[in-house]
Amino acid sequence: MDSQTQSPTTLDVQTWVNDGSPIPEWVRSHMTDEICPNGTFMMGTPVGSARVHVGNVVVGHLGEAWARAPEEVPELVAGFTTCDSRGVTSIGPGKATQFGSKSKRKRGGERKMPFRPPHGLMPSIEWVHLEDLSVDPSYQRSIDNEGSRRLIASIAANFDWRLCSPLIVSRRSDGKKVIIDGQHRWAAATRRGDLLQLPCCLFSYESPEEEARMFIVANRVRKPMNRLDDFYAALAAADEDALEIRRLVTEAGLSVARSTSSVSWKPGEIAFTASIATAIRRHGDAVVSASLTSLAEAYPDQSLIHGASVFGALVKLFSNPPEDFDPDCLVPAMRRFDMAGLTEIVKDQKGGESRASALHLALVETMAEMQNETLAA
Incomplete structure (x- = not known):
């Protein structure tokens, strides 16, 4: 299905549903790879790469494209209307603020910035095949122990998509996708054999040393690391x-x-x-x-x-x-x-x-x- 929607305040809003119908040229211009056998494909958006699943709606506006579940499209289009009427063109994380909610401003209209700018680059959210994922043993936790084996078996036996948060993954310059956080979920999905992909937040780091530092930060905040996990992660972080x-x-x-x-x-x-x-x-x-x-x-x-x-x-x-x-x-x-x-x-x-x-x-x-x-x- 390919449609065109216009309103007094929103110009040139296009939508297409990934339902097996021919892909229009305006959607193809945003694709970053070919369509997969399962009907999905990767697409560039203003906030990073996104995988378009079967049933998702691709929404085009002012030369840019977004992928959304059908029930999220009205809110997105309403946001376009609000942004167009106020002269705002950037849409992404924090859209509740950009789409018309009240925000504190200094006298003269300048937006007040109570926080420092965020570190790093925004990740892309993708579904990644299990065989494309790996771990770096130089800093990653060892799962060759009884506790990890029990945890992996439990996750595999009681796998619940509602509890499967995205894995934190490093996209290296050589194309490797290295797991920083989520090794047990990956091992459990691999053990089952019927789960081919997992949701992942893919980040770009400068080096394996930076990956190791992020591993330490993530795991020390969330749960204790044993002394050897801590040592090897610190070693990998130089x-x-x-x-x-x-x-x-x-x-x-x-x-x-x-x-x-x-x-x-x-x-x-x-x-x-x-x-x-x-x-x-x-x-x-x-x-x-x-x-x-x-x-x-x-x-x-x-x-x-x-x-x-x-x-x-x-x-x-x-x-x-x-x-x-x-x-x-x-x-x-x-x-x-x-x-x-x-x-x-x-x-x-x-x-x-x-x-x-x-x-x-x-x-x-x-x-x-x-x-x-x-x-x-």
């Missing part, structure tokens, strides 16, 4: 503290785990990034480096389930060593305790500081025993 932690961990021959669940840790993986950050502030790089290196050398083939407590004990030792402290004796002394032995030492201790103190005492006593054994021999 945070200086995170980069320093990674350098010290890597130089010691260790790596930072992606999951907080110790059962999934591989030998050499640690998760106590917050403790490392605190130790750097209190004691400096040299103490932290020596502690991490000793930990790596003592337990190269074991899962470091007590790594945080051992690290705390080593920091105590290197920051305030005994008078007869022999660094060469430390790693052999540590090797007298495997992870099972460490469990026995800390099992009755409450809190990280108490566990670190207990292990510190055990190490000091063991090194003293080893020195006595050497003298006796």
